Amino acid sequence: MSDTGTPLKEQVGRYGLWSIGLRSEDPAQRGAIAEAAAELEELGYGAVWLGGNSTPRNAAPLLEATSRLRVGTSIQSIWQLDAEASAAGYAELEAAHPGRFVLGLGVSHAKLADQYRRPYSAMVGYLDALDAAGVPAGRRVLAALGPKMLKLSRDRAAGAIPYLVTPEHTARAREILGAGPLLAPEFKVVLEQDPDRARTTARNYLAMYLELPNYTDNFLRLGFTEDDVRDGGSDRLVDAVFAWGEESRIRDRIEEFHAAGADHVAIQVVTDDQDRDALPRQEWRRLAAVLG
Template identity: 75%
Template sequence: MSTLQDRIGRYGIWSIGLRSEDPSRRGELGEAAAELEDLGYGAVWLGGNSAPRHALPLLDATGTLMVGTGIQSIWDYGPEETAASFAEVDAAHPGRFVLGLGVSHAKLTDQYRRPYTALVAYLDALDSAGVPAGRRVLAALGPRTLKLAAERAAGAVPYLVTLEHTARAREILGAGPLLAPELKVVLETDPDRARTLARETLAMYLTLPNYTQNFLRLGFTEDDLADGGSDRLVDALFAWGREDRVRERIDAFHAAGADHVALQVVAEGTRDSLPREEWRRLAALLR
């Protein structure tokens, strides 16, 4: 039987635009997913607080594409509800859905209490409900949660991380578990324009302590976090520039220990747009 690493391949797309509650967008989402499959991407990660049901339009329209939640908050969906939804999606598309779980952020929920303990209890409940550990991944940043991802899940999908974090995560996870970091890509060669687009995206994350504390653990300073983020921070978190430079950055994440890199395009437009032309350009440079 193939492993999760084999099934999701080396490259995927992370997109909040591919997750929608609007039934009128079902055809649009399915068409985009089918093209991503044709372009050779192995997986799609549904950005935002997605749930298993959000994967169905994409799974219905494709034959081999893996679809994962990136990331479902444990505070917003109970484990029993999640297990039932997982079973429904898996029955319709056996083996093609991956449950990505995380503890979100204190600013985004009033339920945020002892997040690590709550995550362990959630995994216990999923075990009892029959959700296999090999089909779930954790949005792990810190050492304890990365260890938990190795012990209680198929691996980790760290979000907004650097090459150094990827190397550290691989050391903590060990050789077997999946490591699939998310990497933001700006297909823009002008440094000022590229960094401006990057900072527009980064601004929200710089208000969330889970991320800023992780940056400080990695050796960045409070000065790096000020005024929209220093060039040093932006350049560590985003791949931008000529296409050969972007390819080199993606390759560097694999060299640092990633099995799969989930690529999130940053471009003009709203967060829920579908940058299909940029997805095509990325696919071409990855061949």
């Protein structure tokens, strides 16, 4: 099913799912991933966003298993594949599944990419190469946190897919992007009502991101303090970047992003399972029911 004449923000709907497990390259997981993708489509999610330095190759099994679902990388690091290889992967998926693959790009982090130099200029050069290779701006989005990258998302892509942000960031991003581009923030949910258990699960997951200055610097821009980003994160920070509690509270927290200007929220369900390749299908079903 193709709808290439419709803006991307209308194709992906209000809710999507963000997952590392769905990009697994373990051959033993391929069947489970296909089954999960088909179920997510039936549950009504408009898009799936593949985490963990994903590539077009990771998106192919999900596209093959579904007929309507949009599948995006969130993100493909520009240091991982050169633009020509990225364009070739895009072209292959576009030929097989027109209008359903979204190339989500990001500059990753200095601690994770040895080549990390002048990230903004590198992204501009990468987009220039994609233009030359025929990848349309309307089928790519950028993992943008700061103002310069948000402006680039507005001018050279279909929009922005900010990770680990708050509704306050979404409101600022919408001001920069304007009304037209897609704004699809990622948001984490812990389906747990007990405050201590919920925050422990959230804090265990958040800790690794607090080692990355791109995220901590963004938190400081949003008004959090150095104390908030220490020792796994303060309760204030955890409660800002995770939703937990009763279903109505979780739904309201997600809707805060829409009220702030998001077109689409990419929801990541976080559990106490330490296996990052896990597929929490029961929780995804519960979340779909929460969203109605």
